[in-house]
Amino acid sequence: MMIEIIAADRFTLQELTDLYNQTRVDYLVPMPMNADRLNEYVHDFDVDLHYSCVARDTDGQVLGLSMLGFRNETAWITRLGVLPVSRRTGTGAVLMDCMLENAAILGAKETHLEVIKNNAPAYNLFLKKGFLETDTYLVMRHAPRPLRDSLQGETTWLGFDGALKKLASYPKHLTWINACESMRNSPNTEGLHISLPNGSSGWLVYRNTKFTLRSTLSHLIIHTEQGDPVEVGTQLLSHLHTHYAHHDTYAENIHEQDPHLPAFQALGYFTNFSRIEMRRQSSS
């Protein structure tokens, strides 16, 4: 099959949304979007639609798409998907080649991506294209529920600027979606700092996203400045869920060895699925 590649900015957001949803209809974890959410995704994660691609055959039938984010000499491949009827035709490989070529044009020294654990076809494609597995991250949920533990410590709620200042000091790697640049791109970023009576301290940065009718919490990042991460994390999350007692919470890309993981679990978070981060150095 002859496959033609077209820049994604030649399509409307609605067309891209429809195509993306069709590629994910039988996905391990179906996560459809609407055009507003895709627009927000493109903005928040610095996706460049000019360097993102749509694949189609010579009859003009669309086959799949892939998107490319770029910042700080690093590229990020995301939303890669092929229509179910067009799988095993080489479309995914062609889209990946296009992404890597565009990453090189933009001057990327490294390219990152994430793949859902057990998505073997995608994982194997990425291995073939030179990506190496780096770390595993958890995507977790928390439903509103009564808190068992008593609240401790002095808390300071942080606005956008205060939250970003804390996040800029985070000493470890953050995946693309939780990185400082992504959180800076969202007006919904907030935070919380805590000082406990025993001298422990830490902070939590998150998004408080407003929908038309309600709000929800997501993109949680916890850092312990001093003390036991489980204790600090438990108190931060307890304060968060007391303050936002009726909010659903979606915590994406928590490192599987994050020292605060027991705190998440103690508060009732459970894992929806895991993602593997993979990286590829540029050949030059």
Add this chain to the structure above:
Amino acid sequence: MAKILYIEDIQDNITLVEKIVTSRGHDFLFARNAESGLELAFAAKPDLILLDLGLPDADGQTLSVWLKSDPALSSTPIIVLTAWPEEVVRQTVNAYNLNGYLCKPFSLMELVNKIDSVLGTKTP
């Protein structure tokens, strides 16, 4: 007979479930995303909500929280119909205090029996 609201973005699934629900004599309503589903639930006060987890605006888990936070809907039973892995769905149903689930693909009789058991009725 009951008033059943199905919140799902894929038309084929809506069509299939509508046939099953209406053939049992129930009234059928549907919405294709979370926010219109919430508005329709507020307006129609259904007896049962069938909920997909993968919705294009807010997902089904978040929507279930919004539904249950409204006093008029807090006791409305919610059954999850989803393609997610069963273990995750089971945990989700427990954590979000929902009333049951069916993992796609499911049979006509499985859906009928689930609706009957949650509504406490026996459909003809």
